[in-house]
Amino acid sequence: MSVISIFFTALFYISLIVFLIGMVKKIYQFGITPAPLKIPIAPTPLTQKGVVMRIIREIVLFESLFRSNKWIWLFGWLFHIGLLLILIRHIRYFWPDDLPDIFLLTQSFKYAAFVMVIGLIGLMLRRIFVERIRYISAPSDYLMLIMLLIIGISGMIMTFTSNHTDIIMVKEFASGLVSFNWQNLPTEVYFLIHIFLVFVLMAIFPISKLLHMPGIFFSPTLNQVDNARSKRHIAPWALKQEQEHAIRLEQILGKDE
Amino acid sequence: MVKEFDIPALPTYLETPKLKEGAMDGEGPFKSAQEFQNPLGFPGEKVDNWQKVAIDKMGELKSKYRSVQVFLDSCVKCGACTDKCHYFLGSSDPKNMPVARQDLFRSVYRRHFTFAGKYFPKLVGAKELDNEMLDDWYNYFHQCSQCRRCSVFCPYGIDTAEISMAAREVLDVVGIGQKYCNQILGKALTIGNNLGLPEPALRDTLLDLEEEIEEETGGIAVKYPLDQKGAEILLITPSADFFAEPHIDGLIGYGKVFHQDGVSWTLSSYASEGANFGMFIGSYDVMRKAALRIRKAALDLEVSRVMVGECGHAWRVAYSFWNTLSGVGVGAADEFSQKLQDQLDHRYPQPQHIIEYTHDLIQRGKLVFDKSANDDRTVTFHDSCNVARATNMGGILGGQFILPREVIKAVCNNYVDMERSTIKESTFCCGGGGGLLTDDLMEIRVKGAMPRMQALKTVEKDNGVNTLAAICAICKSQFSKVLPKFDFDPYMIVSVHQLVSEAIIMDKRKIEFQEDKSEVD
Numbered sequence: 218m219s220v221i222s223i224f225f226t227a228l229f230y231i232s233l234i235v236f237l238i239g240m241v242k243k244i245y246q247f248g249i250t251p252a253p254l255k256i257p258i259a260p261t262p263l264t265q266k267g268v269v270m271r272i273i274r275e276i277v278l279f280e281s282l283f284r285s286n287k288w289i290w291l292f293g294w295l296f297h298i299g300l301l302l303i304l305i306r307h308i309r310y311f312w313p314d315d316l317p318d319i320f321l322l323t324q325s326f327k328y329a330a331f332v333m334v335i336g337l338i339g340l341m342l343r344r345i346f347v348e349r350i351r352y353i354s355a356p357s358d359y360l361m362l363i364m365l366l367i368i369g370i371s372g373m374i375m376t377f378t379s380n381h382t383d384i385i386m387v388k389e390f391a392s393g394l395v396s397f398n399w400q401n402l403p404t405e406v407y408f409l410i411h412i413f414l415v416f417v418l419m420a421i422f423p424i425s426k427l428l429h430m431p432g433i434f435f436s437p438t439l440n441q442v443d444n445a446r447s448k449r450h451i452a453p454w455a456l457k458q459e460q461e462h463a464i465r466l467e468q469i470l471g472k473d474e
Numbered sequence: 475m476v477k478e479f480d481i482p483a484l485p486t487y488l489e490t491p492k493l494k495e496g497a498m499d500g501e502g503p504f505k506s507a508q509e510f511q512n513p514l515g516f517p518g519e520k521v522d523n524w525q526k527v528a529i530d531k532m533g534e535l536k537s538k539y540r541s542v543q544v545f546l547d548s549c550v551k552c553g554a555c556t557d558k559c560h561y562f563l564g565s566s567d568p569k570n571m572p573v574a575r576q577d578l579f580r581s582v583y584r585r586h587f588t589f590a591g592k593y594f595p596k597l598v599g600a601k602e603l604d605n606e607m608l609d610d611w612y613n614y615f616h617q618c619s620q621c622r623r624c625s626v627f628c629p630y631g632i633d634t635a636e637i638s639m640a641a642r643e644v645l646d647v648v649g650i651g652q653k654y655c656n657q658i659l660g661k662a663l664t665i666g667n668n669l670g671l672p673e674p675a676l677r678d679t680l681l682d683l684e685e686e687i688e689e690e691t692g693g694i695a696v697k698y699p700l701d702q703k704g705a706e707i708l709l710i711t712p713s714a715d716f717f718a719e720p721h722i723d724g725l726i727g728y729g730k731v732f733h734q735d736g737v738s739w740t741l742s743s744y745a746s747e748g749a750n751f752g753m754f755i756g757s758y759d760v761m762r763k764a765a766l767r768i769r770k771a772a773l774d775l776e777v778s779r780v781m782v783g784e785c786g787h788a789w790r791v792a793y794s795f796w797n798t799l800s801g802v803g804v805g806a807a808d809e810f811s812q813k814l815q816d817q818l819d820h821r822y823p824q825p826q827h828i829i830e831y832t833h834d835l836i837q838r839g840k841l842v843f844d845k846s847a848n849d850d851r852t853v854t855f856h857d858s859c860n861v862a863r864a865t866n867m868g869g870i871l872g873g874q875f876i877l878p879r880e881v882i883k884a885v886c887n888n889y890v891d892m893e894r895s896t897i898k899e900s901t902f903c904c905g906g907g908g909g910l911l912t913d914d915l916m917e918i919r920v921k922g923a924m925p926r927m928q929a930l931k932t933v934e935k936d937n938g939v940n941t942l943a944a945i946c947a948i949c950k951s952q953f954s955k956v957l958p959k960f961d962f963d964p965y966m967i968v969s970v971h972q973l974v975s976e977a978i979i980m981d982k983r984k985i986e987f988q989e990d991k992s993e994v995d
Contacts, residue, residue, distance in 0.1 A: 243547070250540040253758060255794045258625045258633060259863040259899035263871060275629065285554040285627035293552065293629075343553065348493055350553035352568045353577065355599030357590070358551050424589045425598075429630055432548030437541050438631035443866055445794045446823050449805030454538055455758065455798070459808065 222390070222401040225412060229394050232420040239423025240431065247435040251452035255445040258438040268442050275439060292339030296365075299333025302326040303372070310391040327376050334369045337362055357425065364414050371411040382408045479917045481959050482564055482924040484931045490557040491566040498567040498921075502613040503914045506651035513660050514760055517649035524648040525603055529586050531644045532579075536587070541636040546583045548630045549573060555624040555632075560902050561617050564921035569614045572624035572634040578610050579641050612650055615641040617918045619908035620754065621859035626899050638908070639756025646755055654912035655751045662764055667713035667747035676700060676743055679716050687726055694980050696729045698741065701775065705740035706819075707732070708772050709828070710792070711783025712748045712947035721950050724784050724969025730978050731832050731971070734841055739781075745771035748788035749947065753795075754909035765791065765799040769814060772802070778819040781826050784969055786858035786907065786946030792825045793865040823869065829945060830867050832974060833877045836884045843885050843977040851941040852888040853973065854933050855879055856926065856953075857901035858946035872898070878945055878970055885977035890937040896929040904944075906952025920956050927960040934962070942967045 218226070262268045274280040279297075282290045306326035309316055341362045344350050375382050383403045390402040402408070421427070434440065441450075451459075508518025521527055536543040555572040557563065562570035569575060577599070584591030584600035591600030601607060620635035645651065661670035671679075680698035687696045699705060715725040732739045745767040752761025772780050780802055782792045797803030801811025803824055818824050835841050855878060867873040875898045883889050896902050905922030933939040942957075944950055944967065953967035 247540065247544055250537060250543050252540040253538065254798060256541060256633065256636065256864070258622060258631055259874075260872065261866065263866070263869070279629055281627055281631070282552070282554055282629040285558070285629075289552050289554055347553065349490070349556040349568070349571060350551070352493060353551050353553065353556065353571065353573050355551070356596065357594075357598045360597070421590075426548070426550045429548040429550050432544050433630050435540060435544045436548070436631040437544070438625050438633050445797055446803050446825070449797050449801070449803065451798050451806075452538070458759075 218399060219401055219404075221404055221409075222399070225402055225409075225416075226394065226399050228413070228416050232416040235420040236422050243423050243428060244431050247431060251454065252437040252441070253452035253455050255441055255443070255450050256437050257441040257443045261443040263443050265442050268440060272434065272439060275433060288339070288343065292336045292343065294336070295332050296336030296340060299329040299331075299336055302329035303333060303369075310388050311395050312388075313392045313396050330369055330373045330376065334366065334373065337366050337369060341366065361425070361427075364418060368411055368414045368418070371407045371414075374407050375405075375411070380405070380407055479920070482921055484924065484928045484960060486932075488563065488925055488928050491563065493568045494566040495568055498561075498565045498570060498613070498617060498918060500613055501609070502616045502652075503910075503912060504653040505612075506653040506656040510653065510656040510660050511646070511649065511651050513663070514646070514651075514656055514757070516646045516651055516656070520649045524608070528603055528608075528644050528648050529582075531647045532583060532640070533587065535640045535643065536583070539636065539640065541633060542640050545576070545630075545632045545636060546580050549576065549580065549632055552629065554627050554629060555634075558624045558627050559618075559634075560621070560623070560905060560925045561619075561918060561922040564905070564924035565617075565918065567617075569610070570617055572628075572632075575614055575618055576632070576634055576637045578607065578614055579637050582607065608645075608648075608650070611641050612645055615645070616652060616910065616915065617922075619859070619903045619905065619910055619922070621903035621907055622863045623859065623900065623903065626863060635908070639753070641756075642754070642909075643756035646757070652755070652909060654914070655755050655909040659751050659755070659760060659764070662747050662749070662751065663760075663767075666742075666744050666767065668749055668751070669713045669717065671713060671716065671746065673700075673743035676716065676741075676746055680741070683722070683726070683729075687729065691980050694733070696726075696733045696980075698725075698729055699739065700741050701743050702738070702740035703775050705738040705775060705777055707737060707739035707779045707781050708775055708777040709739055709741055709781050709783060710745060710748045710768055710771075710788070710825075711741070711828075712785040712788055713746055714749075714947040714951060715783055716746075718947070718951060719954065720965070720968050720972060721784075721947055723972035723975060724950075725971075727969060727971025727973075727975035727978075728783060728828055730975050730980060731828075731835065731841065734978065734980065735835055740775060740777070742768075742771035742775060744774070748783055748785045748792070750788060750791040751909060753787055753791055758799075761791065761795065762799045765796055765802075768796070769800040769802055769810060773810065773814055773817070776817060778817060779822050779826065780818070780824055781828055781831060783828050784945040784947065784971060786860035786948060788947075789827055789945075790860040790864040793827070796825060827865075827867050827877075829877050829881055829970065832971070833868065833881050836881065841974075842979045843974075844979055845885060845887050845977055847977045848886040848973055849888070851886060851973075852890060852937060852939045853882055853886050853941040853943050854890050854892050854930070854937075854939045855882055855897075855970075856892075856904065856942055856944045856949060857897050858944055858949050859901060859903045859907060861945060862901045863899055875899075878943075881970055882943055882973060885973050890933050890939055892929040892933050896925065902926040902929065904946075904949040904952040905956060907946075907948050911948050911951055916955075919952060920959050923952070923956040923960070927956070927962070930962065931960070940966055941973075943970050943973060944968075945970050 306323045382405045386403045389400040393400040511518045581601035582603045590598045615638045618638040625633035658668045715721045750764045867877045902925040957964045
């Protein structure tokens, strides 16, 4: 294997491990941190089923964002749906064998790159030109968009221009990562930029605002059922405190100060 | 001390203002003194090692509140919330944009608790908690009414109220409390209400009120029982209802409705306060202490129903938190909660809102109204933020929007809603909630009222609206103060139960009785 192949192979596993450990830690943290009070936000579902539907609508349709701002919704949704389709299409590279026929369906997903990049450009323009959003943006907010844009555009250059990379070699490299049968990777510059940034993005996922992805499932304003009167909701720390102070409370309750 | 400021003009359409950095810079509201801090368990002045204390407290809070942890991590700075806060719309100060307000807290969180913020602070906008930042916290977290409008529009439901409560708790712990909230809490936790009204004074007030109603109604003895053991209903209402205008007319309405229903009810002198400012300062413990007074009153008075009067955040605390804090509801296992649960009548929701109660009586035909008594009014309803975004009524989807409107329509012929994007879950705060209802915050109160005033102006022009009804003591006080600043009649703000009071026919049972008698004859 070439040095560069070894470098990228190592980078992949390091990024993957950082990603996995980081995400598990973060999800565990979100999971064990109690929500001591019922704080669902209107329009609030009254049943568990309603809450599940609400989360699904938020994830699939970005319902609240649609209510909020049609431009951000449009660009944000285009970016995410484009990214999703492209990720699905990328499974083919990691698939160790010949592709099942179902992958024929994902053939046209390559055009989703345009959707994704249009979404990203829209978000970037808003971040630069809308005064309010510029005010709240840190360098990392721009950097994240720039990285995603470079990933998208470098992928498009390889797909839609004559700068094709050796697709067989890509597949051997990528599926080799999955099956631990490591192979050389093509060294065209667009490809190297593309996967380098993808790996970096993977590594910074758990320490950046990309945490909105697990976060949405743990958001108490969205995932709580509005049934406070009929079902008691109490955090372990609050219950402990309540029990420890029981005697003192009894004293308070027993007399009119 | 109170600086001069311009009253915002009311535009025909609400526009997003250009940013004016530093527009609301300042020292914030009056700071609390030792005498108000210590009883709540907070230091009386800024502690020496305040930075360490603050950072430790932040760490504790984010481990106790999932909201804080998840909200600090999840924001992508999309900007959806930036034009949703009434204080930003009214003041143009960018730090009043919800995300920028959160970022005052989040930037410190990043600096001290995240990898990126520790090693690349500039890159991710992480900042140190220095004196300047602490001043900004005190100033700008007291320009948030915790109304939660931003949360409705956030794709992750990020609720600035949670961050603002956390920040205020950190401030209290380092010894920088807000005078208004903490002074009031002291009164509520020792005397029993925010006004510091002792039992004899409360009793006198209620007697005066009984006399006044008897005179006004021509001899109908509407009673305001206090500490009456064995009554069916314990009414917990904001103490403003006993004294302030227009609140007291709402209290008259409650009394008339109870009278017509023929139910026995009582107020408590020990728990004579529905408001719970413990929520505003973000302290679970203080909030719980205040809530426990109500449980004790319910137990001592042996009531079978607990009811809450017209108060926005009180209803949030009662509806969403009481069952958690003090076991008023179902499911708590401690001795006192168990006793209360045995005592309560579970055919009714516990606690129940006075609007739910009146609405139910109307549905069952137990109240008769002369709607023409309100014909001089064209009414619109202001959804109070805590009721609208944090509670329910009637157990039906959106019941908190439906029930008050149905009660109003049952007693008034002329009703108009304000523009859809300014009501219901998207309602604009009155500008005085969340512990800001104090004269030293008048500038932000007036500026923050602008979006609500703008929507009101539109229905005034287009539909001749001359009455603004609300079910929140803070809204009522705030509107009385700010309406004239925008050229409205300050008396146009009324309690929903004032409208009920004006239309209710009080001698219905007497008439029925006479009719029955004549049939027998």
